[in-house]
Amino acid sequence: MSILKPKKISTIIFVYWFLLLYIIAVLVFWFISLNKQNHQMADLLINELKLDDPFYQVKADKILDAERRKIAQYIGEGSTFLALILLGAVFVYRATRRQLRLSQQQQNFMMAVTHELKTPIAVTRLNLETLQKRKLEEAQQQKLIGNTLQEVSRLNSLCNNILLASQLDAGSYKISKNEVNLSEVAERSVAEFVQRFSQRKITAEIAEDVFVVGEELLLQMLVNNLIENATKYGGREGEIRVLLEAQRGKVILVVKDQGTGIADDEKEKVFEKFYRIGNEETRTAKGTGLGLYLCKRIADDHNAKIEVTDNKPKGAIFTVTFKT
Secondary structure: OOOOOHHHHHHHHHHHHHHHHHHHHHHHHHHHHHHHHHHHHHHHHHHHOOOOOOOHHHHHHHHHHHHHHHHHHHHHHHHHHHHHHHHHHHHHHHHHHHHHHHHHHHHHHHHHHHHHHHHHHHHHHHHHHHHHHOOOOHHHHHHHHHHHHHHHHHHHHHHHHHHHHHHHHHOOOOOOOEEEEHHHHHHHHHHHHHHHOOOOOEEEEEOOOOEEEEOHHHHHHHHHHHHHHHHHHOOOOOOEEEEEEEEOOEEEEEEEOOOOOOOHHHOOHHHOOOOOOOOOOOOOOOOOOOHHHHHHHHHHHOOEEEEEEEOOOOOEEEEEEEEO
């Protein structure tokens, strides 16, 4: 999809509003003209009446009554036409704005996903070439292999996110729901991220044997994406906490970070597809804008609610509440 430049967008918007105002002006012009013509016709018919006619007043009243009916007809038809024009204009304008916003988000996504794909591929290639060309000590080899596996895992997660988002949007993904031990799912995710980000402080308080009804693969992706998001925006020195508990017919999953937090006007937008805070040229955190979108879709498909709140004194708290 080609992306419109700001100047072209401004031109299109200007032409759109100009044409809309022109149509309204023409509608008003024709109303005034018809009303004037109607009034002239009524005066002409009244002037043709004979003053000594005993039914003069009755005929004059009929002519004036017909004039008023015509005016009411013009007003009714004109108002209906104007309302339809304005309704259509609002619909077209909103649809166009939505399409332009989606187009911009897709452009940002393509920029982000290109970077996200090239980075792990480049790192993996460099590590493999190093292993091939140099004789390294066992510890160095294991370090490079571990780093390569992390990049492959990151690449795999990205591909899974893109594939799942496409399948969910197309309605082709069939969810098979079973009883899933969410405690084990959360523990696996935490263990994986502790291994991947050994320099980060990641802690967990996970209650044992907490079950929910759903698909284990999607629930694993939900937890992974929430923790992944915390590692991206939680600050290098901030602690990441993962909490899971069951209480009063509900299962509550919480992921806390100590990053810069999310502004109130952004709290709902972060769950939109492709949406990322800032722009691709200035933001430093990696990502494609699909992680939290998938979290929202997965939560909805599992009869759960996801929300984000402020973590005092700084950071964000993502809470997923499952109904059991």
